[in-house]
Amino acid sequence: MPARTSAFHWDAEVRPGLRVAFTAVGAGNLALHVGDDPDTVRGNRRRLESAMGVPEDALHFMSQTHSDRVAVVDRAPQGAPDADAMVSPDGSAPLAVLVADCVPIVLADAPVADGGTGATAVVHAGRAGVGNGIVGHTVRMIRSHGARDVAAWIGPSVCGSCYEVPEDMMQAMAEMLPQAASRTPRGTPALDLPAAVAVQLARVGVRVDSPAGHGTGCTVENPELYSHRRDPGAGRIAGLVWRA
Template identity: 85%
Template sequence: MDTGGVPGRTSAFHWNAEVRPGLRVAFTAVGAGNLALHVGAEPDAVRGNRRRLESAMGVPGGTLRFMSQTHSDRVAVVDRTARHAPDADGMVSPDGSEPLAVLVADCVPIVLADAPVADGGTGATAVVHAGRAGVGNGIVEHAVRTLRRHGARDVAAWIGPSVCGSCYEVPGDMMEAMARVLPDAASRTRRGTPALDLPAAVTVQLARTGARVEPLVGSGICCTVENPDLYSHRREPGAGRLAGLVWRT
């Protein structure tokens, strides 16, 4: 099984691996270009980036599913019957047949997958956009519950690149408010100022649901602020968005 690794600087992918037979999970890098229609570049340029990404993934053009993300707690269930981008921050494909994408540039991208049908699972997949608001409003747990309502039992999770707990500086009262609910979210910058560790908070939330977090073996630096090969709104507002992806081959 392909375990991914660190692609070159010009690669479309920060990390790309076959995580189960016939199932791939990936997170893009700046080499894929900006993938968000609402950020910076002309829409035609973004559509071109999306077409090239689909080609690199080996999926038919126009099949990669995106969301209209608004830091909500909504989870959409998608199938082949509707092609519009749902207004949601979580998206579930009950049989895993739909290629899914989540866009971020400091927020936490999460990919979820149930065991394959051959192993007694549903093959269901999901993606989640978890920023500070999403961590607070329960989008992570909601996405896993939605998978389980569709029969998923053995849910694995992959947490993609995002701002780390040493780089996400916030006001002290904001850190304290989240720490009252999720103590692992409390962090400090290298200067000792209040910060939030969203990846740590997401890891705790996933553990609460019984989902198993899988490592990104060989991925390199996953802090979007620290790694110039990743998009970061904090470092460079409006530059672009990277994608967390899951698809069947």
């Protein structure tokens, strides 16, 4: 488990030469849209890239708006695409997805040496994203580039006990995904977005490889993670995938 001061909540080589990580507050806020000084955020991003071992400004970020859009990117960043998922068809582009309660998902195909494409992807799946099918859209996009053996890693997000919502909202989601229905410890209605995402991945034949030996964590309950619900205007952690 990373130390408390680590930039990473979880970090591992998941396939030969391929790393997946989810940051902690030790990495600092990585989002430009929450009111922090832009130069400070850019400095946090540069330090993160150094910790990852990738070149400065190599990391791809998105302009996330809870859409169902999937961007296909190449190695050189060309600005932040207006999308809530990104696919790197050959896995050469380091990718980042920002969250502070929504579910960050990383996808990866088998490496070329094992007959795969090496393709990678990241997905931002909040309540809207779960509802509009961003998970399935991204899986179909990565497969359209030849990926066949896709695995997923689900990062820290608000848990089903902490994401309190109105009853009608829970019921509407449960009609589509019964596993999304949950309750808080007080018995009030809630949504379990990680469970919903796991079901959506299973429906499209993607296995989830859980971070070994380390719980993904609830962003609301864990002060080492940013949470908008706990602290409105909080920073953002990142889900990451890159070639080491």
